[in-house]
Amino acid sequence: MNVQTPVEQLKPADYASDQEVRWCPGCGDYAIVKSVQRTMADLKLAPEDLVFISGIGCAARFPYYMATYGFHTIHGRAPAIATGTKLANPELDIWVVMGDGDCLSIGGNHTLHAIRRNVDIQMLLFNNEIYGLTKGQYSPTSRLGTRSPSTPQGSVDAPVNATVFALGAGARFVARSVDTNQKHLPEILKRAHAHRGASFVEIIQNCIVYNDGAFSGWTDKAAAADSQIQVEHGKKLIFGKDGDRGLRLDRNSLSLEVVTVGDNGVAEDDILVHDETNRVLANLLGAMEHPEYPVAIGVLYCDPAETYDSAVHRQIAESVEKTPPTDLNAMLRRGRTWTVAPS
């Protein structure tokens, strides 16, 4: 028998498998795996109850680096596999890891339906706005005009905004964080884990080889204060080096505007307070893009509802209650039967 370390004593490193990590040096995925392992240790999660399920892509190698259960499946299908795993054993703590191509291109349909069903899983999107494993083609989140081996003149199709997509799919939990933000990301992962239902987390991730610096305009330390807004439920939507900039609702256009308290008669009371149960506000926050707006990080939306897996098992329990399971011989004799007597 393997000697089991009690869960209370597990450290982040105990959640790391013995496999050599094969991401490119400097890849944002290293920071994410570190955050995830730290989250597991902070929450004292039993490794045998944890399952990491992924599709295909750089991000999808994730399960191999976790000393938990893991299933590295096929491109785009991780949410569908995870749905089956969760329904078969609702006790399992399932984390789905996807890249942007995996989650929003080939697997867009499964992402949509896992979210809309509200399967109780954590869905982590590592969004680097590029295809890494296939060597640098543009992705469904690449910005218009992205030059890549398949778009030498620049991409001409509009990107999808992951958080707005998730909200449109009916998500009950949507959050965003940044790979290198080692303070913020574990806290967001804890919130995602605490949420019952499909928790969709977009993690902005830098691909050092094919899309280096794609987000540096707002993720670099120097730029962050003025170009990010950390949203927290019940707190004013304020950001900026001096903490004097904020978001105000323009009631005529039903859009957000960036204002500075004190300028043009803007009072502190004009600044919106974040309400994470407000789906409309979440949409407005998720849609904000740099440089016109600060990019919102944090829990944009959280409003739990019954999960799919619990509803499915509730119906199964109801069926058992209504028609207690008899032995299979009785099942085969339900309905009309007739007996042929020996002649």
Add this chain to the structure above:
Amino acid sequence: MATKLAESRPDGELQRKSVDAVVIRFAGDSGDGMQLTGTQFTQSTALMGNDLATFPDFPAEIRAPVGTTYGVSAFQINFASYDIMTPGDAPDVLVAMNPAALKVHLRDVPKGGTIVLNTDAFTDRNIAKAGFGANPLEDGTLDNYVTIEIDIQKMTLAAVADIGVTNKEAVRCKNMWALGLMCWMYDRDRQPTVDWINQRFGERAPAIAKANVAALNAGHAYGETAELPSGIPAYIVPKADVQPGVYRAVTGTEAIAWGLVTGARKAGLELFFGSYPITPASALLHTLSNLKQYGVTTFQAEDEIAAVCSAIGASFAGSIGVTSSSGPGVALKTEGITLAFAAELPLVVVNSQRGGPSTGLPTKTEQSDLYQAVYGRNADSPLPVVASCTAGDCFFAAIEAVRIAVTYMTPVILLTDGYLANAAEPWEIPDVDGIPEFKVDFATASDDFHPFLRDGKTLARNWPVPGTPGLMHRIGGIEKSYDTGHISYDPENHHRMTKVRAAKVDGIADDIPLQEVASGPSKGRLAVVGWGSTFGAINQAVERSLAGGLDVAHIHIRHIWPLPRNLGDLLAGYEKILVPEMNNGQLITVLRDRFLVPAEGLNQISGLPFKVSDLEAAIRERMEGQP
């Protein structure tokens, strides 16, 4: 009851003519309720103790424009006082509810056959819509047939006049009127249908229930009292001499559902069924959705890919994952199936075959996915393939598929088809307790544990289930090391793993029954070799040929892959081999490839089952010159 009613005729002189076998075909508009009429007649017939076989034949359109030939829906039942295996080659009686039904089905009725016609529907407009140049009731088209012309609609409306249903609801009862007449003509008990009507409508719509029962009774009473044309006797079909036991009517779909549930129970596992609606496979999803209290979870996925993937995810978690579709849907599942093959997880893929390629003939039957099942995957990915051959056999084939999947940690393809899925037959209910168990032992923690540790005999990897302390592991589609279960790009390892996966599947041949001969001698002049739903037609044709003194045998293959160990030697014992298939020749390719036998194909790709008479003729043809 029917006999008593017959005796109550005023003249008291009804003499029922005893016949051994009858084939009735109900045909009408797809909104006329012909499938329901046929199903109810089947229930009554089964309860009367006849052997029977049915063939529902319906259009892909749910409600094609009324009165058109492409909207015609039909249900054929063959019932007899002896053992029968097919729904019958040609109808003795055709019930045609409108001109289009007559137009489509008249060609199948032999001269002298009986045709019951709903004359109300023979309006000029309907006659033209069906493509008749003139009224077939008047222009001599039906001269060679015995016709019973009745204003069924008018009679139905009269029968339900006082019940307080709308005209539309009243008209819809006319199928019950026709059923009532047939019940009288063939001495069937109406009570099962009355019970069914009351169960279906009784609480929800008592007036509709009452109207349907009234129509049923009116049709029956018409038979008793009306002056039917001479030469239309009432019939009696004596009970078949069948094995004593408890019986029920069963369709292939129901049998597969019960077989999967039973297989899961025998394995000691929960059943997870992930599926996406597709004709003719959807009924399996419906059936299993009503069996949740037996350890069944059903999941209607967003697409075929998610359906198979959810089943794989469930197997990963320790359930037996099952997915189901028809050919086009199975094509979509292919990548998922190879994932399960590579990750060596159990999975059952049920394919209810239909006419193809592409959308093809969704509601018609075909056996054209054998290549797909045996060969249709990328890479070296051999899979066990099991084919069911009758509606009742679907039960045992499904158990066998689950057994192989969990014993060998592999996906299994279970082939059935649209004909088996919908056709009903009486089924002697087996004693489930007598079916051997094959309980699964999940992996337990050990010092040398890794996820690809193999059983020395079956070569199956162990099955460690998430949630078990000490067995945390990672599996996936990337090649794994034979020795550690970790990712491996080592060239020799890939060679070795490919070989061991193939050897594992090949080895299943040692764990399945040797091929038996279904009928006839085990060597001789001609072997007719079939698979799947052609069993009944081939067997009956071979039995008749044997009775006629021909040296012919019937071999029916259940394990399409791997093939039984003795099959090559068995086939070598015949001078000729004839392979009838409802495809353009697929099993025959496998047989020629594996055994280099000079097999000859007999291929029918019409979307319809073989006729016994056609197979008999084909056998006779190959026997010419036999002493």
